[in-house]
Amino acid sequence: MLSTIGDLGEFGLIARMTARFPHTDDVILGPGDDAAIVRAPDRRVVATTDMLVEGRHFRRDWSGPRDIGHKAAAQNFADIAAMGARPTALLLGFAAPAGLPVSWAEEFAEGLRAECALVGATVAGGDTVRSDSITLAITALGDLQGVSAVRRDGARPGDVVAVIGDLGLSAAGLALFLADSTVGHPECRAAHRRPAPPYAAGPAAAELGATAMLDVSDGLVQDLGHIAAASRVRVELQSSALLVPAVLSDAVRTLTRLGAIECAPVDLMLAGGEDHALAATFPEGTVLPPGWTVIGRVAEGEGVVVDGAPSDARGWDHFSVTS
Known part of the structure; x- marks a missing residue:
């Protein structure tokens, strides 16, 4: 055989x-x-x-x-x-x-x-x-089916910043695997094993006139930094606009009890990667379809700020000694 x-x-x-x-x-x-x-x-x-x-x-x-x-x-x-x-x-x-x-x-x-x-x-x-x-x-x-590609360099001051898809679940799943392979939280583990990107939302965003867009693979703050740099703008995020799912909060409580992490659920949403959500900027006034959540705005300046201050959220870097 x-x-x-x-x-x-x-x-x-x-x-x-x-x-x-x-x-x-x-x-x-x-x-x-x-x-x-x-x-x-x-x-x-x-x-x-x-x-x-x-x-x-x-x-x-x-x-x-x-x-x-x-x-x-x-x-x-x-x-x-x-x-x-x-x-x-x-x-x-x-x-x-x-x-x-x-x-x-x-x-x-x-x-x-x-x-x-x-x-x-x-x-x-x-x-x-x-x-x-x-x-x-x-x-x-x-x-591209006849539409213009949505690149990273098109964001303009006044645009809104929105996301669609999971954030933080895969990072929580990875932390759970590293901490204790027998602990539960199957939703987070599944998100790490098998991400579920919102594929249809990409072409739909292009049709709506998205000015910039990317796949959140290495962390929301870090990846939006690529849009900020390419577009020569500042991305201003409001952490309170991120809708924290209950399954993520439950997993973070377990991880905290195990001593595996010391952070809030929203921190994983800002820094965790591999959920493969989509983040995009749209002209102000764009009516977004269900599933998109507006989490900030584009302004003049540079970099990414969260709640008015520079963020220390660090995403994934293959060649960093801490990744």
Whole structure:
């Protein structure tokens, strides 16, 4: 019986994984040739790439292969949505030990397939290679469908700042895993294992005239700092406008009791990453759809302030000694 991907071989592994990815109208030629062919009806292609490294972005004792597949696709599709585009296709670089069970690779592919299905995309191709640990390199493509891309440099003084999606839950989930793998709070743990970006909100925000937008992957304050820098403005946030979910408050109480953190729930909403919410700026007076929450304004100046003062909320930095 072929129980590991080493037993199966490279081409057997590719066949097992690609069999799970459906054909879509966006992909003219999918896996099996030297390169894929993807439609570009808008004549512009939005592209992004991201990596997940075992032990840095996920741990197999915390997350199952389906969770990791969902997460790998989600964090890339969130970037496509943040540009105001519709995700169309993924390219997958899959590096893994030869002793990895075939079932793990198949379940991972199922997670990718299921997340792709949420947006109507598919895996168009990729590569496999042997390595000492699992590393995933994902490239996502998207279609702007005739609208202007929403960049980071368009915010203007007078705009409102709004967010949609979860904030702080993934950070709480990570802290729970690090503190005690047996403690409850499944909502926060699930948010860390398998984020749920508000994909449809990105293109809808572009249609509404959003002036700047991004995916909150490294922390709300830190990421809004990118908009502030690119747009040469100051972003002024009001922490009281952030709606703290009860599940986050409950998790923070547990974490405080365990001595794992010393902060308020809103602090995780300001600094925690990997929920993949969307943050955007809109012209004043824009009527926002349900789900968006206005949390501040854009003003002349620079940087990000919270409740009138510079914030010490620090987000994720891969090369920081404290991350």
